[in-house]
Amino acid sequence: MTESDTAPTIFDLPEGCVTDILLIMSPRDAFIAASISKALNLAADSDAVWERFLPPDYHEIIARAVSPVVFYSKKQLYHRLSESYIILDRGYLVS
Amino acid sequence: MLKNLNSKHIQRFSYKYLPQFPISPNSPKLGFSRSQIANYRSNFPTTIMSSSKTIVLRSSDGETFEVDEAVAVESQTIKHMIEDGCADTSIPLPNVTSKILSKVIEYCKKHVETPNADEKVAEEDLKSFDADFVKVDQSTLFDLILAANYLNIKSLLDLTCQTVADMIKGKTPEEIRKTFNIKNDFTPEEEEEVRRENAWAFE
Numbered sequence: 001m002t003e004s005d006t007a008p009t010i011f012d013l014p015e016g017c018v019t020d021i022l023l024i025m026s027p028r029d030a031f032i033a034a035s036i037s038k039a040l041n042l043a044a045d046s047d048a049v050w051e052r053f054l055p056p057d058y059h060e061i062i063a064r065a066v067s068p069v070v071f072y073s074k075k076q077l078y079h080r081l082s083e084s085y086i087i088l089d090r091g092y093l094v095s
Numbered sequence: 096m097l098k099n100l101n102s103k104h105i106q107r108f109s110y111k112y113l114p115q116f117p118i119s120p121n122s123p124k125l126g127f128s129r130s131q132i133a134n135y136r137s138n139f140p141t142t143i144m145s146s147s148k149t150i151v152l153r154s155s156d157g158e159t160f161e162v163d164e165a166v167a168v169e170s171q172t173i174k175h176m177i178e179d180g181c182a183d184t185s186i187p188l189p190n191v192t193s194k195i196l197s198k199v200i201e202y203c204k205k206h207v208e209t210p211n212a213d214e215k216v217a218e219e220d221l222k223s224f225d226a227d228f229v230k231v232d233q234s235t236l237f238d239l240i241l242a243a244n245y246l247n248i249k250s251l252l253d254l255t256c257q258t259v260a261d262m263i264k265g266k267t268p269e270e271i272r273k274t275f276n277i278k279n280d281f282t283p284e285e286e287e288e289v290r291r292e293n294a295w296a297f298e
Contacts, residue, residue, distance in 0.1 A: 033271070
């Protein structure tokens with residue numbers, strides 16, 4: 001097994017490493033990575049990556065929403081939270 | 096004429112004879128003076144207190160590397176093997192070639208030798224070492240990531256992943272494909288769909 005025959009590429013990295021790399025970059029870069037190839041698309045759209053882009057208390061935020069927040073992937077939830085408003089706590093401000 | 100020996104007498108005798116034995120003077124029971132301790136330290140820079148045990152690592156191509164235990168346990172994988180008693184003769188690393196293992200050992204040695212004190216000079220020196228360390232060709236870089244992942248060396252994994260991330264940041268998909276020699280396996284329709292799905296990010 002010589003190195004020239006089996007020189008590793010980015011696809012030889014385990015999923016955890018690819019996720020780590022994507023997390024160092026911003027969500028915008030993750031989108032770009034998703035359009036490179038099918039394999040990177042899968043990695044870049046995975047819940048593991050987008051869960052870390054979401055705020056750490058996103059469970060709480062969703063729980064306080066007036067209308068239920070429906071999402072089938074963490075990426076979609078990120079989209080939902082970033083593009084539109086969610087009314088929390090029945091619209092009352094709590095000081 | 097023998098007096099009744101009490102503990103005071105016995106202690107005096109033991110003080111007289113103890114300095115022959117290579118016991119560290121740092122124990123409070125022995126009561127050496129500070130100057131004696133300093134003198135001891137300057138004559139014996141590596142006291143018996145610290146065990147300078149070496150570990151033998153064997154690469155996938157059969158080459159062996161002898162390293163200090165302190166350097167070897169930078170790798171959590173090796174550390175657990177030693178703790179589990181699997182390191183009697185040598186530790187085989189079937190996933191790491193000698194070329195990569197020697198680089199990893201060089202990295203670990205530097206990071207162990209550099210004192211952890213918040214000295215600016217030491218920090219700068221280490222940063223510059225790290226920057227030079229990752230100036231390698233792509234396949235070596237990926238080999239280092241795989242080795243750091245297998246050996247569980249967090250700082251090396253972070254360094255190498257950051258390097259790859261820097262190579263990707265700010266580039267267009269086509270540039271990234273060229274850099275990493277990735278084939279675009281999307282059909283034009285699929286590519287259009289991906290672009291449409293992700294369009295909101297670029298608004």
